Amino acid sequence: MKLNREILDEVSRNREEALELLKTIAKIPAPSNHEEKRAEFCRSWLEQQGAKGVFIDDALNVVYPIGCKENNPLVVFMAHTDVVFPDTDELPVVVEDGKIKAPGIGDDTANLTALLMAAKYVAQHGLSPKEHGVLLVMNSGEEGLGNLKGSRKIMETYGSRIKEFYSFDGSNSTVVNRSVGSRRYRVEVLTEGGHSYAKFGNRNAIAYLSSMISTLYTMVPPKGGKTTYNVGTIRGGTSVNTIAQQAEMLYEFRSDRQEGLEAMERHFRAVIEAYRAKGIAVNVERIGERPCMGDVDAEKQRALSEKAAQAVRTYYQSEPLFHSGSTDCNIPLSMGIPSVCVGCYAGDGAHTRSEWVEISSLHSGLNLALDLILGTFD
Numbered sequence: 001m002k003l004n005r006e007i008l009d010e011v012s013r014n015r016e017e018a019l020e021l022l023k024t025i026a027k028i029p030a031p032s033n034h035e036e037k038r039a040e041f042c043r044s045w046l047e048q049q050g051a052k053g054v055f056i057d058d059a060l061n062v063v064y065p066i067g068c069k070e071n072n073p074l075v076v077f078m079a080h081t082d083v084v085f086p087d088t089d090e091l092p093v094v095v096e097d098g099k100i101k102a103p104g105i106g107d108d109t110a111n112l113t114a115l116l117m118a119a120k121y122v123a124q125h126g127l128s129p130k131e132h133g134v135l136l137v138m139n140s141g142e143e144g145l146g147n148l149k150g151s152r153k154i155m156e157t158y159g160s161r162i163k164e165f166y167s168f169d170g171s172n173s174t175v176v177n178r179s180v181g182s183r184r185y186r187v188e189v190l191t192e193g194g195h196s197y198a199k200f201g202n203r204n205a206i207a208y209l210s211s212m213i214s215t216l217y218t219m220v221p222p223k224g225g226k227t228t229y230n231v232g233t234i235r236g237g238t239s240v241n242t243i244a245q246q247a248e249m250l251y252e253f254r255s256d257r258q259e260g261l262e263a264m265e266r267h268f269r270a271v272i273e274a275y276r277a278k279g280i281a282v283n284v285e286r287i288g289e290r291p292c293m294g295d296v297d298a299e300k301q302r303a304l305s306e307k308a309a310q311a312v313r314t315y316y317q318s319e320p321l322f323h324s325g326s327t328d329c330n331i332p333l334s335m336g337i338p339s340v341c342v343g344c345y346a347g348d349g350a351h352t353r354s355e356w357v358e359i360s361s362l363h364s365g366l367n368l369a370l371d372l373i374l375g376t377f378d
Contacts, residue, residue, distance in 0.1 A: 002314060003371050007121075011370060014117065015363045021045075022113040022362070023095070026102040029087045032146030035060045038081040042116065042138045051123040059153035060140035064119055068133030074161045075376045076135045076154060077369075078328050079115040079168040080108045080142035084351050099347075099356045106343075106357045107350040111168035112138060114344040114362075114369040121370055129377045132163065136373070142169070142328050145184070147288040151328035155335060164304060164376070165332040165339035168369060170350070172316050172361065176325035176341035177305040179333045180226075181261050181292035182254040187212070187272070189236075190281035193245030205247040206236050208280050212271060213249065219267045226324070227260035229253040250287070256324040258292045290326055291334035300338040308342040311371050315364040316346070344369050 003011070030038040042062040046054045054064045062081070068074060083104030085091070093102040102109070119136045121127075135158065141149030155162070170176065189212065191203035213231050221227040229252065236247025253264035276282050305322060312320040320342070329339035344365025347357035 003367055003374070007370065007374075008367065010121070011366050012363065015366070018113060018117050018362060018366055019100075019359065021116065022100065022105075022110060023093050025113060026093045026100070026105050026109045027090045029089060029091055030082050030104075031086045031088070032082040032084075032141055032143045033149070034088070035081045035140045039138065039140065042081065042112075045116065046119055046123070049120040049123050051119060057153060057157070059149050061150045061153055062138035064136040066122060066134040066136065067128040068135065071161065073132040073163045074135055074158055075129075075132060076137060076158070076162055076165045076332075077115060077168065077373055078137045078139045078151065078154070078166065079112040080139050080150065080328060081112060082140055082143050082146055083107070083109070084143045085353070095359070098359055100359055101354065101356040103353045103355060105355050106171060106345055106347045107355065108142065108169050110345040110347070110357050110362060110365065111343060111369075114365045115168055117366050118370045118373050122373070127374070127377055132376070134373070134376060139328060145288055148290060148328060148331055151331040155331045159332075159335060159337075162332060162337055165329060165337055166308070166372060167328040167339070167341040168344055169327050169341050170325070170343040171348075172312055172318070172343045172346055172365065172368070173320060174325075174343070175305055175308045175312065175320045175322050176327055176329065177301060177322055178256055178324035179291070179293050179330040180254050180256045180324050180326040181258065181330065182252055182288070182290045182326055183261065183265065183286065184250065184252040184288035185268070186248060186250055186285045186287050188246065188248040188283040189275070190246055190283070191244070193243045196241040196243055199243055202243050203280070204243045206244040208275065209234065209236065209247040209249060212275055215271050215274070216251065216268065219264070222260050222263040225255060225257035225260055227253065227255035227257070227264060229264060252288070254326065256292065261292060290330045294334040294336045296333055296336050296338055304338045304340045307375070308340045308372065311368045312342065315368045315371070316361070342368070342372075
């Protein structure tokens with residue numbers, strides 16, 4: 001739908017409130033799997049705006065159900081509360097030169113604020129959809145080792161009833177309409193180690209882990225779609241004069257094709273077994289998995305993608321790029337449910353402590369979020 005002048009004027013009057021809300025939420029620490037403080041803030045804030053029936057589920061999702069009757073179809077809108085940073089103290093927020101800067105300010109706090117402000121409009125106007133229910137979800141666990149916990153919980157609880165799924169994530173420059181699957185592993189290498197002088201010649205876990213990483217990086221990604229891999233962290237050893245007994249890494253591979261994931265899995269397993277054959281103890285733990293695209297109705301997916309893109313064109317006067325990505329949509333897409341991810345701000349620096357958002361872009365983002373949500377109320 002396209003918002004009428006009355007709605008646009010009301011959103012415009014609330015733009016300063018929205019900015020203050022964004023600044024407030026951005027300060028609240030919310031590392032993945034520890035979003036309690038943001039979740040409680042969102043629940044309390046929604047209730048203060050008149051939202052009824054808001055609850056926090058056991059995955060730390062804040063859920064605002066609207067018109068959700070027993071077994072009726074549902075449309076889901078999500079924005080995640082967690083950020084990639086491990087901070088448990090208040091996060092720094094700086095406003096200067098027309099920008100608001102903070103760790104996680106765009107990914108995903110600006111989108112979370114847009115969803116909350118849209119929820120406020122719905123609550124204060126007593127709106128309810130006619131043909132289906134709507135779930136507005138401030139969800140947990142989208143980032144990193146959160147492993148899409150919040151999205152998985154929503155699909156586990158309501159999956160068979162959900163007919164469309166929207167995620168507000170990323171900036172306004174793209175529309176994500178195809179999922180990138182991934183697998184993540186912790187790999188530990190163990191050797192006898194010893195004193196660097198007295199036991200020189202003993203096997204060094206760091207050396208073997210380094211060699212293993214080099215071997216993994218000989219992989220030429222399979223053709224078709226896009227497949228990537230990465231070693232994100234390494235650690236191990238005791239001191240400068242100790243032959244390391246233990247070293248470990250976090251390794252992931254991604255692909256927008258199931259065939260790509262399987263090819264990477266085969267290579268990974270072959271490398272692990274090759275090092276075990278050398279007599280090296282290698283422990284492998286899968287710490288995360290995100291699925292690829294399932295069997296989604298192509299026409300329904302195309303229509304949903306175009307709906308999101310048209311909202312970007314309307315409120316940002318720009319043409320978004322369609323591309324694949326790893327988002328909360330991975331879970332519903334893997335289950336064959338039409339899903340799309342779109343952003344409600346302009347900015348840059350995601351996953352860095354210098355991330356920023358253009359303040360002037362936030363107003364358009366509020367309109368975009370409200371447009372898509374109210375469009376499902378007709």
